[in-house]
Amino acid sequence: MSFFSVSQLSAGYDREHVIEDxxxxxxxxxxxxxxxANGSGKTTLLKAVCGILPHKGNCTLDQVLLEGLPPKKLAALCGYIPQRSGISIDISALEVVLMGYNPELKLLERPNREMRQAAAQALSLAGLQGMEDVNYLHLSEGQKQLCILARTLTASRQLLLLDEPESALDFRFRYRMFEILRGWMNDRRLILTALHDPMLALNYCDRLLILSNGGIQCVLSPASDPPEKMEQELEAIYGRISLHTCHRQDGARQLVMLKEPEGR
Amino acid sequence: MDLPTVPTRVLCAAGMILMILLAAASLFTGQYPLTLEGLLQGDEMQRQVFLTLRISRTLVGMIGGFSLGAAGFVYQTIFRNPLASPDIIGVSSGASAGAAAGILFLSGSAAVTASSFAGALLAVILALALSSLDRSGRSSTIVLAGIAVHSLAQTALMSLKLTADPERELASIEYWIMGSLNGISIYSIGANMILCLICLVILFLLHRQTILLSAEEGEARMLGVRVGRLRLIILLTATLCVSCIVSLSGLISFVGLLAPHGARLLTKRNSCSTLLLSGLLGGILLTGADILARSAADSELPVSIFTSLLGAPFLIFLIIRGRQKL
Known part of the structure; x- marks a missing residue:
């Protein structure tokens, strides 16, 4: 059982705090x-936890202070998927995935055969089987995201920080991505992910942090909270909505969110 | 080395063979005619020319071109900018100002080389020190600092030119800036070549890290890279490598820009073999241009004329190709 805590985190750009305390x-x-909502500080929160943004406050994982870790240790513990990867040179999908092993390699060491095999497996798990040698830049935006997901899942990390990983994916691959993430979870691991798609959030997440005005408005547990309460909290982000409980063919309960017309 | 596909290996082998052929041609090109027979029969004059001038000139052509190509690859990758080259952080203008100072205040070609090397190094250290004032560690800051240092060095160069005697000194400054492999003797290249080769080895060893740096800063950090420190080390190594060459030869345009693009077009990758091919293309281009510089006219021409003559059309081709993609 591990434990992740964030305390009194404030961060922003140019001395203006986007998230506060x-x-x-x-x-x-x-x-x-x-x-x-857009601009509520989701990305800022994730970047602050990563230590990419200078911030006040601190984050601890299993009593280890993340701020105090050298980049290599931090990267071995936490994986991060940015909204868009900055890779802009011709490089194969497999090499992108192999970047994920960097924390385990010495400065001059190269990825070994097992790493290559594991990386190829991670690619096919992400739905990109047989695309090891394809130029990363020629992949579609969604495939790029899946490739970066494969990179993040390589080494045995404990905490994943994902910034809208589903935004470029089509309907099918959104669910695939979250099935993969669910499969990756165990009781030592944690995922913190900013999301755009409320249906994924409601049906795959154990907890939901609702951000507004740079602070946490509330924390929801979609599996147990009453729909009326969640409706009320979600309306702060999405305007008038309604939540409905449906059942999949296999009987699993699913929450469906509908947009209601904005009346008075 | 990465992705051991046959075509890339073939390309590298072909590049190496072409470079060796050009090197052989370069050994026997020049004002003083050399023949294999004469050398084997022990013609003293021919041997002297061969050992002290031709070998060194050919070496600088090969290794120099290789270094410019490889360093250009590293710069373009780290700055994620297809137009980046060692000039971007003021190496060339620093070297020019240093050389001008050497021509004015010191004597002998070795002193000019040393002074230009010092100028290049000073420019780079200044640029990197300026950029470290910005704590955020963006690579664009390095570019801005480089531009500032570049204009500073240009100003220094201009002032030096103003004080130069127009008959002799100004002419040699101008000639130095135009770049040439003429008159480089075997006695003056030792230290530069050794340092240059060491830098090249380091660049090849750090290739995987160079690729990691091509990701966004935050992303690279979360892959366990000490972005600031690593970038500094790689840039310093690449720049040192270029300084070694530029201080011997003067400015050589386009090789550092052209060779990496050529290598990437050919391999469609950024693997270690692309870095190798980039160096080989640089060596081929510089050695070839140097052969032309010696043989195109009765007198020796600046080598940059030919590197540019080959380089400019290629760059235009790249631009047109980029347009068509859109």
Whole structure:
């Protein structure tokens, strides 16, 4: 059982705080979604936890202070998927995935055969089988995201920080991505992911952090909270909505969100 | 080395063979006619020319071109900019100003080389020190600092030119800036070549890290890269490598820009073999241009004329090709 806590985190750009004094705690095995309107600070929160943005406050994972870790240790513990990867040179999909092994390699060491095999497996798990040698830049935006997902899943990391990983994916691959993430989870691992798609958030996440105005408005547990309460909280982001419970053919309960017309 | 596909290997082998052929041609090209027979029969004059001038000139052509090509690859990858070259952080203008100072205040070609090397190094250290003032560690800051240093060095160069005697000194400054492999003797290249080769080895060893740096800063950091420190080391190594060459030869245009693009067009990759091919293309281009510089006219011509003559059309071709993609 592991434990992740964020306390009194403030961060922003050019001395203007986008998030202010955010604190929360998550237990291991918890897939946590961050929902919020555009500009509510989802990306800022993730970047601050990564240490990419200078910030006040701190984050601890299993009593280890993330801020104090050298980049290699941090990268071995936490994986990060940015909204868009900055890779802009011709490089094969397999080589992109192999970048994920960097924390395990010495400065001059090269990925070994097992790493290559594992990387190829990670690619096919992500639905890109047989595309090892394809130029990363020639992949579609969605395939790029899946490739970066494969890179993040390579080494045995404990915490994943994902910034809208589903945004470029089509309907089928959104669900595939979250099935993969669910499969990756165990009670030592944690995922913190900003999300655009409320249906994925409601049906795959154990907890939902609702961000507004740079702070946490509330924390929801979609599996147990009453729909009326969630409706009320989600309306702060999406305007008038309604939640409905449906059942898949296999009987699993699914929450469906409908947009209601904005009346008075 | 990465992705051991046959075509890339064939390309590298072909590049190497072509470079060796050109090197052989370069050994026997020049004002003083050399023949294999004469050399074997022990003609003293021919041997002297061959050992002290031709070998060194050919070496600088090959290794120099190789370095410019490889360093250009590294720069373009790290700055994620297809137009980046060592000039971007002011190496060339620093070297020019240093050389001008050497021509004015010191004597002998070795002193000019040393002074230009010092100028190049000073420019780079200044640019990197300026960029470290910005704590955010963006690579664009390095480019901006480089531009500032570049104009500073240009100003220094201009002032030096103003004080130069127009008959002799100004002419040699101008000639130095135009770049040439003429008159490089075997006695003056030792230290530069050794340092240059060491830098090249380091660049090849750090190739995987160079590729990691091509990702966004935050992304690279979350892959476990100490972005600031690593970038500094790689840039310093690549720049040192270029300084070694430029201080011997003067400015050589386009090789550092052209060779990496050629290598990437041919391999469609950025693997270690692309870096190798980039170096080989640089060596081929510079050695070939140097042969033309010696044989196209009665007198020796600046080598940059030919590297540019080959380079400019290629660059235009790249631009047109890029347009068609859109």
């Amino acid at each position: 955010i604190s929360f705690e998550l237990e291991g095995g918890c897939l946590t979604g961050i929902l919020g």
